[in-house]
Amino acid sequence: MTREDGREVDQLRPVEMTKDYVKFAEGSVLIRCGDTVVLCNASVEDKVPPHVREGHGWVTAEYSMLPRANRQRSRRDIDKLKLNGRSAEIQRLIGRSLRAAVDLEALGERTVTVDCDVLQGDGGTRTASITGGFVALALACRKLLREGKVERNPIVHQVAAVSAGIIDDVPMLDLPYSEDSRAQVDLNCVMNEQGELIEIQGTGEGRSFTLSEQQELVRLCGKGIAELMEKQREMLR
Amino acid sequence: MTREDGREVDQLRPVEMTKDYVKFAEGSVLIRCGDTVVLCNASVEDKVPPHVREGHGWVTAEYSMLPRANRQRSRRDIDKLKLNGRSAEIQRLIGRSLRAAVDLEALGERTVTVDCDVLQGDGGTRTASITGGFVALALACRKLLREGKVERNPIVHQVAAVSAGIIDDVPMLDLPYSEDSRAQVDLNCVMNEQGELIEIQGTGEGRSFTLSEQQELVRLCGKGIAELMEKQREMLR
Amino acid sequence: MTREDGREVDQLRPVEMTKDYVKFAEGSVLIRCGDTVVLCNASVEDKVPPHVREGHGWVTAEYSMLPRANRQRSRRDIDKLKLNGRSAEIQRLIGRSLRAAVDLEALGERTVTVDCDVLQGDGGTRTASITGGFVALALACRKLLREGKVERNPIVHQVAAVSAGIIDDVPMLDLPYSEDSRAQVDLNCVMNEQGELIEIQGTGEGRSFTLSEQQELVRLCGKGIAELMEKQREMLR
Amino acid sequence: MTREDGREVDQLRPVEMTKDYVKFAEGSVLIRCGDTVVLCNASVEDKVPPHVREGHGWVTAEYSMLPRANRQRSRRDIDKLKLNGRSAEIQRLIGRSLRAAVDLEALGERTVTVDCDVLQGDGGTRTASITGGFVALALACRKLLREGKVERNPIVHQVAAVSAGIIDDVPMLDLPYSEDSRAQVDLNCVMNEQGELIEIQGTGEGRSFTLSEQQELVRLCGKGIAELMEKQREMLR
Amino acid sequence: MTREDGREVDQLRPVEMTKDYVKFAEGSVLIRCGDTVVLCNASVEDKVPPHVREGHGWVTAEYSMLPRANRQRSRRDIDKLKLNGRSAEIQRLIGRSLRAAVDLEALGERTVTVDCDVLQGDGGTRTASITGGFVALALACRKLLREGKVERNPIVHQVAAVSAGIIDDVPMLDLPYSEDSRAQVDLNCVMNEQGELIEIQGTGEGRSFTLSEQQELVRLCGKGIAELMEKQREMLR
Amino acid sequence: MTREDGREVDQLRPVEMTKDYVKFAEGSVLIRCGDTVVLCNASVEDKVPPHVREGHGWVTAEYSMLPRANRQRSRRDIDKLKLNGRSAEIQRLIGRSLRAAVDLEALGERTVTVDCDVLQGDGGTRTASITGGFVALALACRKLLREGKVERNPIVHQVAAVSAGIIDDVPMLDLPYSEDSRAQVDLNCVMNEQGELIEIQGTGEGRSFTLSEQQELVRLCGKGIAELMEKQREMLR
Numbered sequence A, B, C, D, E, F: 001m002t003r004e005d006g007r008e009v010d011q012l013r014p015v016e017m018t019k020d021y022v023k024f025a026e027g028s029v030l031i032r033c034g035d036t037v038v039l040c041n042a043s044v045e046d047k048v049p050p051h052v053r054e055g056h057g058w059v060t061a062e063y064s065m066l067p068r069a070n071r072q073r074s075r076r077d078i079d080k081l082k083l084n085g086r087s088a089e090i091q092r093l094i095g096r097s098l099r100a101a102v103d104l105e106a107l108g109e110r111t112v113t114v115d116c117d118v119l120q121g122d123g124g125t126r127t128a129s130i131t132g133g134f135v136a137l138a139l140a141c142r143k144l145l146r147e148g149k150v151e152r153n154p155i156v157h158q159v160a161a162v163s164a165g166i167i168d169d170v171p172m173l174d175l176p177y178s179e180d181s182r183a184q185v186d187l188n189c190v191m192n193e194q195g196e197l198i199e200i201q202g203t204g205e206g207r208s209f210t211l212s213e214q215q216e217l218v219r220l221c222g223k224g225i226a227e228l229m230e231k232q233r234e235m236l237r
Helices: A085-099 A125-146 A211-236 B085-099 B125-146 B211-236 C085-099 C125-146 C211-236 D085-099 D125-146 D211-236 E085-099 E125-146 E211-236 F085-099 F125-146 F211-236
Strands: A015-019 A027-033 A036-045 A058-065 A111-120 A159-167 A170-173 A185-192 A197-204 B015-019 B027-033 B036-045 B058-065 B111-120 B159-167 B170-173 B185-192 B197-204 C015-019 C027-033 C036-045 C058-065 C111-120 C159-167 C170-173 C185-192 C197-204 D015-019 D027-033 D036-045 D058-065 D111-120 D159-167 D170-173 D185-192 D197-204 E015-019 E027-033 E036-045 E058-065 E111-120 E159-167 E170-173 E185-192 E197-204 F015-019 F027-033 F036-045 F058-065 F111-120 F159-167 F170-173 F185-192 F197-204
Touching: A015 A125, A015 A211, A027 A125, A036 A125, A058 A085, A058 A125, A085 A111, A085 A125, A085 A159, A085 A185, A085 A197, A085 B085, A111 A125, A125 A159, A125 A185, A125 A211, A159 A211, A170 A211, A185 A211, A197 A211, A197 B211, A211 B197, A211 B211, B015 B125, B015 B211, B027 B125, B036 B125, B058 B085, B058 B125, B085 B111, B085 B125, B085 B159, B085 B185, B085 B197, B111 B125, B125 B159, B125 B185, B125 B211, B159 B211, B170 B211, B185 B211, B197 B211, C015 C125, C015 C211, C027 C125, C036 C125, C058 C085, C058 C125, C085 C111, C085 C125, C085 C159, C085 C185, C085 C197, C085 D085, C111 C125, C125 C159, C125 C185, C125 C211, C159 C211, C170 C211, C185 C211, C197 C211, C197 D211, C211 D197, C211 D211, D015 D125, D015 D211, D027 D125, D036 D125, D058 D085, D058 D125, D085 D111, D085 D125, D085 D159, D085 D185, D085 D197, D111 D125, D125 D159, D125 D185, D125 D211, D159 D211, D170 D211, D185 D211, D197 D211, E015 E125, E015 E211, E027 E125, E036 E125, E058 E085, E058 E125, E085 E111, E085 E125, E085 E159, E085 E185, E085 E197, E085 F085, E111 E125, E125 E159, E125 E185, E125 E211, E159 E211, E170 E211, E185 E211, E197 E211, E197 F211, E211 F197, E211 F211, F015 F125, F015 F211, F027 F125, F036 F125, F058 F085, F058 F125, F085 F111, F085 F125, F085 F159, F085 F185, F085 F197, F111 F125, F125 F159, F125 F185, F125 F211, F159 F211, F170 F211, F185 F211, F197 F211
Parallel strands: A058 A111, B058 B111, C058 C111, D058 D111, E058 E111, F058 F111
Antiparallel strands: A015 A027, A027 A036, A036 A111, A159 A170, A159 A185, A185 A197, A197 B197, B015 B027, B027 B036, B036 B111, B159 B170, B159 B185, B185 B197, C015 C027, C027 C036, C036 C111, C159 C170, C159 C185, C185 C197, C197 D197, D015 D027, D027 D036, D036 D111, D159 D170, D159 D185, D185 D197, E015 E027, E027 E036, E036 E111, E159 E170, E159 E185, E185 E197, E197 F197, F015 F027, F027 F036, F036 F111, F159 F170, F159 F185, F185 F197
16 A cells, blocks of 8 residues: 555655754754654753752753644734644643653753744654754753763663554554544654653544554554664764 | 552542532533542533534533642632643643544534533542543533434543553552652553543653553553443433 | 522521632632532742731732633633633732731731632622631631741631622622622622621612612621621631 | 811812813813822724623723832833733723713713823822713713714713721821821722712721721712712813 | 925924923923823833843833824723734834933943823824933933932933924925825934934835935934924923 | 955845745745845735725735744743734834835735744844845735736835944944944845835944935945845746
């Protein structure tokens, strides 16, 4: 079975990352996964939010779509005076995922904010944000190490993410919007370099799914994530 | 191995539901799961949001914690002028889960809003909201049927939810706050009456988890959900 | 003349209070006056707002209705990004009334916030909030005393409140919604244990009222408040 | 006993009104009561809010203080993104009071908004807003009548307001800020041309008050309001 | 060629300033330019925003229109929860213009906020705000000097502003609303006592304009500003 | 005299535009002026705001900086719940400038919104937004023409913009941030294809400027704009 764009069911869309896309950020990556384009910028500040344990750092993320990233123009959050609920959900996921990559004690009392701004959205923007955001975060941490601000690299795990879904009862990897909008089940996985799970979020859209279907989707994601991690390592070499 | 409160690892906290807690709502349930107390009220309105297909209805949810539901008083959202990010994430989950129970065409052009207000929070508030919210929703639908406003019951699936987690490497069902705050992995399942998955959300807190650990957590949730559904059916009898 | 619910014109609706309804708050009371149900939680924090005199404490209140406390569902304040004007007015009244009960110097540099959340509203929610809120406040102060945090009880007066109104030219005590909505005059009294006034707010709805009518309404309120204070004392015994 | 400014206890501050202060408003009055200065503008719009009965009109008020109306500059509401709670309370009072002057059916399906902007505040701003706002409202209604937009004058009552208070146990009329800030009791009355009450709001500040004290304060207000109404009639002659 | 109101093309509308209009502000001026009326109040506070250099002060401005300053009533910013874009633009212009008058080091670590509230708008409100605001600012600085809080007068330049425009291809000075609304080009100048430019903002409305037209408009403004400065000096004498 | 980056005083930074950067927008251009990078997307919607004359269209703009477009990360507007005052000012300028290019009647009852999102800011972001935004707008209009939705091209003028400033008393064209931050005078020009002015905004920063200095800055801008228009025409060929 082949797909609209001719890919195999377990094949990723073409992935491309541009390092140092923006010159001011401590870490900056423009990631393209098919037609999805996300600018991921990591910023380091020498302070932490009040809830953080003394001597530790913090990693957080913000996610937003430019108004014309999609087929229809959407109003800016500030115009509606409300952070979009979907954005709120996604940026919490990105933040948790990236924190899993970091030894917050090694980071010291500083915050890394990873801004993920979607320039063009064609499905999989949250997972692209995690995959690209990890590289931006790693670049920022490397800079801290190079400048002697941290003693050891705070990055202790590699983290990447991808989605999979079930369409016409067939599990498939890395859905673009045209597939995503008619998927029966949609599942996002965040994994580390050992292929272990950090986050998993699955949703039945129109139908429920069995534990064995869920396993098959995780397996597909595992394959995709292994390939994405290869790309990440190239960027960081 | 027994737990702080003497439960077995696969044992639910005591669950209790009070039907018609509030007299004005079309469906109203006060649910207690251990020390977690959530008031779930379903309200029916004869209009739908613009994105809904013609002739179809909509089901949505709102989630909020009273300021003193927790150990520390938290400021109200309106005082900060921002919907709490965690609330935004949770109410999207509740909304998706409850929509999976309903035939939106049978519901007709009306919206059911399920308000889940946490009076006391001790872990598992989002899953209690789904389990109690389903009953409130079902009561409201039954009222529509009784009054002849719908031709057939829009409820086509039973839906309930519970959490499980890994503590000291032991998978356990239905964590109260004291366990949740030191869990290594935290996973929420929403299932239907066939034990199939509607939503799954798992998070590694401090460590990653394997696919087989994840399966064991889903199995535990499945056991708990079967028992919760028995309680729901009692309420609706 | 008897009323819809069979009460005498000077008779209160049945009043019931549940102490320690919520386990985390320093003081917690669920008060029912007829079908009006308000959860009153008092929270103590070791800081005061900037305007407070050194060495003194502060007592403040917040008031809110759950979305489905009424016949029609109302949108949450956060959804409209505005504190309801009526809520703003009411919480200022509750705050002033409860401060009249307290020696702020004896309280020391701490703030007691009394959250009054209306679970079900059937008239008289602001006066029920004051009557129940006083008990929550007194419980919290007693806890401070028991724990040796204050040297003497900051509670120096007992405070309770009730409404009265004129319907078909007949003054009546404690109006439920069905009466309130057709009252010609509506008056709220807050009094202390000596039957003296702390707050009085009277409004002509559709007609004006004379000073002697106003006096008769205050007299009715005085009778009702004496009975409410008896209930409060039972709770605090 | 004489007062700081030499007035008798039952004597008003000098009152002065300037008609048509602003040229665009349908009714406009600048009122000065001592050093309190409020600009009251009545605007007529040919629509009503949704809650208004068909064929009827609506009267509403907005109240605000300019940032430097007081001894200290205060931040604008828009800077804090919140309508001041005190302003919310006051504008509801003004609105209710002015509606008592109007036959809303005679007004027809239009809204009169009375904006009360305090240019300088020295006590009694809410009562000055009602007294001046009534004249602005009456001017706007007269204009409607003159232009044949209404068949009969919608104004059916004259409305004015003043405050009184107890200082060092002496009841006094019309307190400026210097007296108000040390008053033991503060009471506002809104009355009609028959000396009957439309609104009464009394607050004990630091001590409670008896029913007979309250009556004496109402009596003082009644005397002041009679004089204010004389001024209003001069303006409208 | 004469104009609607009989003025010559290079003639100002009648200007009138009332000093100390409000008694609490450190500097207060009510300015009338024709039918445009702006209340300008300067407030001094002993703190500066974080971006200000140590040992220096700050001057800032806020601009707002009362709801009924214009032909149509406009909703308050707080009602829409948004600072009007036009107000935001104007208050930035006023702030920059007034800072050009001040030696911020001589001012010391304090902020002067100049509130410009338009009571009635008939064209030229932003330039009237600058002209009147300068006088309020100068009065406040003089008070600081008189009280020995600053060693030398922080005012080092005189600043005033006026608009000019092109109507039916004729350049004219100081447009009221009726002219402004059909102007082809609209230009505002802020100048100092040497006739040099501090700010210039020109806009083609419906057509573009040449450099020589622009020069002619600046020349007209220069003439008007010289006259306005004479009025300012009278006020400050 | 040469500059930091070796340019002549009347030389533009290298300009580069990428057409169709985003695939969904009706017109899309990524413009780079030196290190300033702005994504300009034009979106067409078949409705107009209420203030627009019947049968006419509307052109508007929104401007925003990504959080890490600058040396320091700035908080998002939505995080502060306020549209940045500087952004409000700039987007009004862009909107007015682009409307000068369009025959709104030929556009018909539709709105073109040009979103200008600054990915990297190094001075001149507002003028780059106008220059790039014009091309995006022209592409969108051309698409309307190609699809037969308009009868004639609504674009009737070519519009571009650039800044100039005075540094160490030397007028210079097109300042990057390092020059802009120490400029004595800063001036932005928007012109059409005939070299006529559409908008001019000049500001003295620390000193005033003469009319002849202003003319020299306009002359410099005129030269730069002619070159920018050549680039625009290449894009649109």
